[in-house]
Amino acid sequence: MAVQVWIGEKPEHPQERRAILALAQTLEKLEGLFLILSNFSVGGRSIDLVIIKHDAIVIIELKHCDGRVIGSVNGPWIVEGRNGEQKRLNPGRKNPYNQVISYFHALTNFLNEHRREFLSEQKANTIDFRTCKRLIVIAPRIEEGSQLDLDWKVEVRGLDELSAYMITERSSEIELTEEEMIAIPKLLHCTPWTELNEVVQEEKPAEAPPPPPPLPWRERIWRALQTGRLAAAFAAIALILLLFLVFRPPTPIPRADAPLAVLSAGTPANSSIIGFNAIISQCRWNGYQLVGKRWDAHSQTWQNVAAGEATTGASPDIIVALEQIDACGNRIELTWSVQNNTARPVSLPLRHDNIKISDGLGNDYPIANDDSRPGTITAPPGSRQRGVAVVRRQLAANASTLRITLLEQPFGEASFIVALQP
Numbered sequence: 001m002a003v004q005v006w007i008g009e010k011p012e013h014p015q016e017r018r019a020i021l022a023l024a025q026t027l028e029k030l031e032g033l034f035l036i037l038s039n040f041s042v043g044g045r046s047i048d049l050v051i052i053k054h055d056a057i058v059i060i061e062l063k064h065c066d067g068r069v070i071g072s073v074n075g076p077w078i079v080e081g082r083n084g085e086q087k088r089l090n091p092g093r094k095n096p097y098n099q100v101i102s103y104f105h106a107l108t109n110f111l112n113e114h115r116r117e118f119l120s121e122q123k124a125n126t127i128d129f130r131t132c133k134r135l136i137v138i139a140p141r142i143e144e145g146s147q148l149d150l151d152w153k154v155e156v157r158g159l160d161e162l163s164a165y166m167i168t169e170r171s172s173e174i175e176l177t178e179e180e181m182i183a184i185p186k187l188l189h190c191t192p193w194t195e196l197n198e199v200v201q202e203e204k205p206a207e208a209p210p211p212p213p214p215l216p217w218r219e220r221i222w223r224a225l226q227t228g229r230l231a232a233a234f235a236a237i238a239l240i241l242l243l244f245l246v247f248r249p250p251t252p253i254p255r256a257d258a259p260l261a262v263l264s265a266g267t268p269a270n271s272s273i274i275g276f277n278a279i280i281s282q283c284r285w286n287g288y289q290l291v292g293k294r295w296d297a298h299s300q301t302w303q304n305v306a307a308g309e310a311t312t313g314a315s316p317d318i319i320v321a322l323e324q325i326d327a328c329g330n331r332i333e334l335t336w337s338v339q340n341n342t343a344r345p346v347s348l349p350l351r352h353d354n355i356k357i358s359d360g361l362g363n364d365y366p367i368a369n370d371d372s373r374p375g376t377i378t379a380p381p382g383s384r385q386r387g388v389a390v391v392r393r394q395l396a397a398n399a400s401t402l403r404i405t406l407l408e409q410p411f412g413e414a415s416f417i418v419a420l421q422p
Contacts, residue, residue, distance in 0.1 A: 002030060002033060003027040004036070005024050006035060006037050006038070007039050007191065008188070010039070015064050019140075020036060021199065023162060024196065024200045030167065032053060033054065035052040035181055036049065037050040037051075037190055043107070044106070045107075047103045052176070053166065054175065054181065055174060056133060056166075057132040057171055058165075059103050059134050060135045061099050061100040062139060063137070065089070066079070066081060067082060068143045068145045068147075069138060069143070069146040070401065070417050071089070071097070071149075073098075073149070073150060078419045080360070086419050100134050100154055107132070108130045111184070112128065114187055117183075118187065129174070132171055133171055134155070136150075136154060136156040136157075137158070138159065139159040140158070142157070142161075147417075151304035291415075293317065293318055293411040293412075295317055316341065318341065320338055332365060332391040332393070334355075336350065336377060336387050336389065337387075338384065340383055340385075342381060346379045348379075348387070348409055348410050350387050350389040351367055352368075352369060354407050355367050355407070359400075360399065360403075363396050363399065368391060368392045372387065372388065401417065401418065404417075
């Protein structure tokens with residue numbers, strides 16, 4: 001058996017069950033044993049999906065998205081449908097990046113604590129389960145035009161790419177026998193999903209049946225005559241349809257200046273769109289998005305750190321917060337704050353050459369350098385300072401998303417994505 005599905009509880013949603021079945025059917029065709037662990041809890045976390053093979057463990061956050069996905073390390077993730085309607089992933093909870101990071105810490109801590117229960121003494125002294133992979137999977141696929149800005153800690157793939165990923169990827173330091181693999185779901189109190197495992201096994205391609213014996217010559221002639229009559233009947237039907245299309249009255253073409261038909265795109269009452277009027281008014285957003293980064297001396301680069309997430313001792317050196325967007329008049333004001341945890345001053349210029357703003361319609365909103373208060377936010381060591389950047393134009397009435405990008409200071413490029421509800 002090349003694949004086994006284990007569960008803590010049966011997935012509640014049919015789309016999750018279909019995704020697991022499709023994945024199991026794909027992995028069944030590959031060599032070696034694959035374990036799929038679904039819908040189980042560890043360390044107070046309910047985990048969507050884990051795949052175990054002999055040389056890798058992949059911790060997965062599975063998301064079903066019918067449209068383009070926009071997201072980054074911090075802040076909300078947005079799904080934009082083909083009709084332009086937007087909704088937020090995980091409303092009221094962590095975004096998918098921070099979810100899979102929390103899954104990673106819960107599961108790897110558990111495995112490292114219990115490794116001597118299913119590994120030999122020698123292997124338990126050398127293996128470190130913190131080399132498990134972290135992956136966000138978008139089902140059924142990642143749509144063209146999606147904007148996903150993640151760091152090295154987490155990868156993202158479409159469900160249609162997952163089987164290829166499982167073939168090529170491995171976790172360093174992890175090398176498990178089949179017995180050791182199967183011990184992991186048992187330790188996590190998972191049980192085999194018998195129904196689904198049986199379906200996967202039953203749907204293996206069967207051997208082709210032998211060809212039937214040749215028919216007697218009289219029967220072959222009779223069938224040929226019957227086939228000729230059917231062909232003549234279909235040809236007559238096709239001729240009638242062709243004559244109907246040729247002689248039917250033409251359909252009038254609408255004038256170029258005729259009004260367009262109005263389409264309704266209402267929002268359901270339980271919609272999870274981020275409201276632009278969430279707190280104060282119809283034109284003010286108070287979502288408070290954070291981006292935190294830490295300087296890595298080894299690579300000489302700034303590394304993303306999930307602000308507010310308990311990580312392995314790595315706290316941000318600098319945290320930039322987009323606190324508010326006010327578009328109530330004929331201008332747009334963006335309130336920023338900078339928290340400096342380093343030993344040197346940090347600057348955030350509120351200028352058009354450092355902050356780029358655009359909406360989902362392709363409109364740009366350049367910063368008015370002379371109107372920003374102050375022109376540059378300067379935060380001394382250990383302090384937090386605020387400022388307001390100003391745009392001298394109105395927000396487009398039908399804009400549904402704002403993408404705000406820091407280009408250089410204080411720590412290189414970083415993006416903030418704000419969903420608006422016009």
